[in-house]
Amino acid sequence: MTMIAAVALVPLAAQAPAQAAPNVATGTAAWTPEIYPLFSGEWVKRDVPGDKRRDALIDCSRASGIACVAVGQGDGKHSIFHLFKCDTRSLSNFIDALSVRNNQTGGAQVRFWGPTYSYHAPADGNIYNFPDHATYDFNRLDIC
Template sequence: MGPRKRAAATVGTLIAAFLLPMAAQAPAQAAANAWTPGISPLHSGEYVERDIPGGADADRALKICALASGIACVSVGQGDGKQSIFHLYRCGTRSLSNFVDALSVLNNQTGGAEVRFTGPKVGTYKAPADPNVIWNFPNEATFDFNTMSIC
């Protein structure tokens, strides 16, 4: 192989060595901006809707969720501009995972039941039962919450 062919092969190898790692990083960087919020346990009949657009669409989805009497509707950000909306009705304490931002609650439980979020640094925040109020929580508190109690 002549010097020109070796130089061209070396340049080709260097370009491939530079571009391939960048291409492999692109999907990982996009995925790093999203997460999957979780509440555990989810009891029989409870469920979560994923990938609801944020803002007015998420508020509308909360209102639709809360049409059922006796339900607590919890919306939380996924980090990609979309929300996960949990439809909850069973009393008890649950563990939270990946609650980072954009937390809202529409509480249509009966009998004055509350939804309470607790974190080690911020203490307890409450969402009293009121089918006409969407309670919004600050992101710094949402990030700290590790448990939620209903009723």
């Protein structure tokens, strides 16, 4: 019976490192940016490669009335948020590589602010890049 118990433990021990390794590797190097709330019809696309970010941001905001936000995930990839509802939202894990393309109508701005910094992107279809030190400070977003 002792032999059977030892055999049963070996496969479990062998599986544990294989399952733990991916979590350790990605968990320490990356984060998940969030905008809350996302309203019905709004969405986020994760894991956009850095070399595809600009094109993804433009594609996201082609429709009139849309504002799109791209922000780094800490692993060389980006999250792209597709937004259109006029409201104030909370931000979390906004740390670096923030870009905005505002294709809203009626002159609506995309405005970010925090305890120290405030920046906006006018509705002119250009891509605006914000400095990392300000991005880290931002805790609110308004798209009106």
